[in-house]
Amino acid sequence: MHDRARTANLLGATALAVADLALAGAARTAGVSVSGASALVVLFWSPAVGVTELGRRVGLTQSAAARMVDSLEAAGLVTRRPGAGRAVTVEPTPAGRRLARDLLAARDAPLTGLLDALDDEEHETLAALLAKLLARAYGEVGDAELLCRLCDRGTCTDNAVCPVGQAERDQRG
Incomplete structure (x- = not known):
């Protein structure tokens, strides 16, 4: 009989360890917050997203997303562009796109290392x-x-x- 509680505990510990390894490398590479790093990757795949939608995709409120975009914009990683009506889209700059690629590589390295055990x-x-x-x-x-x-x-x-x-x-x- 399998002990489901033990398996759930092992899964939880593994999930946290994997998240810590992946996010630590990505955040270190980016020099931005984890949500900022996530936003750059989102924008890499979807290059013109509104602030509210970007916040939803990275798990932030609209006001927190606006502050995050302000920070990324000040770092030269994103730019705001006028959209239809009052809408504003956020787009990665060339530096933001390069950093997003670097983030993905930094996230992958420790994960690939873990998989070497299999x-x-x-x-x-x-x-x-x-x-x-x-x-x-x-x-x-x-x-x-x-x-x-x-x-x-x-x-x-x-x-x-x-x-x-x-x-x-x-x-x-």
């Missing part, structure tokens, strides 16, 4: 299990953009289907 079969098994857990996480979170805010979307969808995107499509019917 053989090929274990790697495939883990990938399938993670896809299943991410689909379930989408059911709990209900927001693919928020869930994948620091995701390397190109890597995720190269010769595969994103499990979060598929869960979103499945839920919409």
Whole structure:
């Protein structure tokens, strides 16, 4: 009989360790907050997003998102552009795009290092299990953009289907 409480505890400890490793490298590389780093990655994949939408995608209120964008703009990483009516979009500058690529690489390095502990079969098994857990996480979170805010979307969808995107499509019917 499997001890589900122990498995849940192991998952929680692993999730925190992985998050700490991934976010520490990314934040160090960026020299910005974790939400700022997330925003740069979001803008890398969706280069013209409104402040409110950007905040939603990184888990911030509109006012906190506006302050974050102010900080990123002061650092020369994003710029605001007038949109339709009173709307304003946020776009990464060339420096912001370069930093987003660096962030993704910094996030990937410690994660790839952890995966070196697995053989090929274990790697495939883990990938399938993670896809299943991410689909379930989408059911709990209900927001693919928020869930994948620091995701390397190109890597995720190269010769595969994103499990979060598929869960979103499945839920919409």
